[in-house]
Amino acid sequence: xxxxxxxxxxxxxxxxxxxxxxxxxxxxxxxxxxxxxxxxxxxxxxxxxxxxxxxxxxxxxxxxxxxxxxxxxxxxxxxxxxxxxxxxxxxxxxxxxxxxxxxxxxxxxxxxx
Amino acid sequence: xxxxxxxxxxxxxxxxxxxxxxxxxxxxxxxxxxxxxxxxxxxxxxxxxxxxxxxxxxxxxxxxxxxxxxxxxxxxxxxxxxxxxxxxxxxxxxxxxxxxxxxxxxxxxxxxxxxx
Numbered sequence: 001x002x003x004x005x006x007x008x009x010x011x012x013x014x015x016x017x018x019x020x021x022x023x024x025x026x027x028x029x030x031x032x033x034x035x036x037x038x039x040x041x042x043x044x045x046x047x048x049x050x051x052x053x054x055x056x057x058x059x060x061x062x063x064x065x066x067x068x069x070x071x072x073x074x075x076x077x078x079x080x081x082x083x084x085x086x087x088x089x090x091x092x093x094x095x096x097x098x099x100x101x102x103x104x105x106x107x108x109x110x111x112x113x
Numbered sequence: 114x115x116x117x118x119x120x121x122x123x124x125x126x127x128x129x130x131x132x133x134x135x136x137x138x139x140x141x142x143x144x145x146x147x148x149x150x151x152x153x154x155x156x157x158x159x160x161x162x163x164x165x166x167x168x169x170x171x172x173x174x175x176x177x178x179x180x181x182x183x184x185x186x187x188x189x190x191x192x193x194x195x196x197x198x199x200x201x202x203x204x205x206x207x208x209x210x211x212x213x214x215x216x217x218x219x220x221x222x223x224x225x226x227x228x229x
Contacts, residue, residue, distance in 0.1 A: 105156045
């Protein structure tokens with residue numbers, strides 16, 4: 001079945017450090033890929049998405065590129081801020097999976113001032 | 114953009130009572146909605162797929178008699194937790210897909226249920 005694997009956290013960084021959160025997926029068909037962010041006590045916010053190979057999603061300084069050859073969708077940000085502290089979920093929707101959203105386990109990010 | 118409204122955002126109920134959670138697509142029609150559950154510090158797990166006008170499809174291990182799902186219109190799905198117990202305390206989130214556009218889900222704000 002379809003699945004998403006992302007690096008375990010927590011990830012602790014100093015402000016202005018470079019962030020990478022790895023995400024790989026397994027899916028049949030042509031999935032769409034997403035990154036969501038969840039702040040403490042809140043719901044999910046869509047951070048960025050990519051719907052086909054080589055697409056790059058970007059938002060608020062975050063980027064991720066849909067790599068079909070490596071089945072990856074790694075999240076990056078060049079300079080993190082304290083306000084980026086949250087849990088990040090990689091996810092996919094596949095036409096072969098009933099269009100349900102499959103989530104990774106989530107990666108908690110702590111950014112220190 | 115597409116907005117999904119979930120109500121209530123927080124609810125506390127006594128053991129043995131039932132709680133209804135609503136999920137509404139405010140500016141689009143949704144033939145399919147999904148219900149997820151999230152335990153503290155864990156990921157979101159799909160509970161069931163709700164299709165307008167038909168019975169919900171439950172994931173393995175989810176009790177359909179305990180978690181009643183109704184999708185009576187193209188803009189509303191409800192989840193009723195029946196005879197709630199403390200172990201049902203969790204964060205419940207719904208999502209909806211635009212009719213004819215299944216490649217992106219729009220999520221509600223979530224409902225934090227506490228059963229005392």
